[in-house]
Amino acid sequence: MQTYDAVVIGGGIAGLVSAIELAKADKRVILLEKTGKAGGRGGSVITKGAVFNLGGHALFKEGEAFAAFREYGLRLKGGSPKTDGKAIWRGGIAPLPGTALGLLASPLLGWRGKAQLGRLLVGLQAVRTQELGHVTLREWAERTIHDPMARHIVYALLRTSTYCKEIDFQLAGPAIRQLQRVLRGGVLYVDGGWQSIVTQLQEKAERLGVTVSVGTKAAEILRLNGAAAGVRLADGQTLSAAGVIAAVPPAELVKLLPGAEIAALRRWRDEARPIASACLDLCLKRLPVPDRHFAIGLDQPVFFTNHSRVSKLSDNGTIVVHLIKYNDLGGGHPKEDERLLERTMELLHPGWRDAEVARRYLPSITVAYDYAHTGRSGPPVGPDVPGLRGLCVAGDWAGHDELLADASAASAKRAAAALLLQARTAQTKGRDIYHVV
């Protein structure tokens, strides 16, 4: 039986950040990833010379993930797109009123709407999001924005920033905070795709001494006297460690603890509202309308963006663009969603099929396993698991108001800090919680 200070289950961004944080504190760590490579939904693939992220991925420059990557010394090259794009409304295209000038010129809004939207965008940074409490996005928007078109535009901006379209569940505070960050700091499209981030995270972890074991599935979190005691692998081997970080989705975590009646875990799983979307990733020889890089649907939950405008994603001059249709918990309709995304492409870039080099359609991919919504009945998720010492959780479902990869990175830091604190507390009580098995 091999012995470690801690086992991290899951090799996505949350798992990699957790492992780095524990290794920085001189802990002996093994990270288990069931697939053939680390990265999870942060990975990318190369198709016909072009790098495809799993759907368009933007790194929020004021977010927790960006801050952690900078702290670890990762090289984050790429560019920040401008928001001077197009709006899609009733099958047509209009300038997106994303700038003061765009707003004045917009044919979508009357003078009242322009004034209202202008005031709102100028005043948005002053909104004290922590004070909005349990207000949903719809409640906030209906109270604050009276012009229907101005409201459509604000919903679309919020949807694009959070990937969420559930305005009757989404808490206004965290969603507006995300939009504040986007408008203030912008986003980064990364050269080489997000694979370049996760590869560097893995290298950093390994330099710090973490054993990254890919193709290794955890089958069960072992317990002893009310504490995590290690992990049994799918091939039957056992790893001994008192500290475990589970950086896997909540349903997977419950399966890793068969027979454990841990109310918090079941609640986190049952109350989660995963965000799913349909994604069409395209590699093109050229962009049919060269200056059309960015478009947001106002009456349809779609988004188009040309990542190659600001980041390097191929060596052969091809262009990588991403289209997304945001779905709600009920999911979408794979075939209809694909046709909608193709029609959107036709509207923005007529004749695009002649320029197609490669495509990938993801009919329903989970963007985040949870977000801040009204359906949570208790305190935020993690990092500790009430009722089981030595187990902490991380992942994009364990955000404390952070969203997406920022929730993964922030929760991973919390999980590692909580596990280290548990170890220190146990040591001062004369009980070494490491190497208990």
Ligand SMILES: Cc1cc2nc3c(=O)[nH]c(=O)nc-3n(C[C@H](O)[C@H](O)[C@H](O)COP(=O)(O)OP(=O)(O)OC[C@H]3O[C@@H](n4cnc5c(N)ncnc54)[C@H](O)[C@@H]3O)c2cc1C
């Ligand atoms: C289409 C799309 C667009 C997105 N856009 C953005 C964006 O613009 N900005 C942003 O910040 N975020 C974005 N995200 C979200 C971001 O990709 C995720 O939040 C983040 O990558 C999740 O990391 P994670 O480590 O929490 O989970 P995951 O990446 O899912 O990692 C979990 C890992 O655990 C492994 N695993 C599961 N069970 C086991 C087991 N039993 N044993 C061992 N390993 C196991 C899985 O194989 C996986 O690798 C997007 C996601 C998608 C899908």
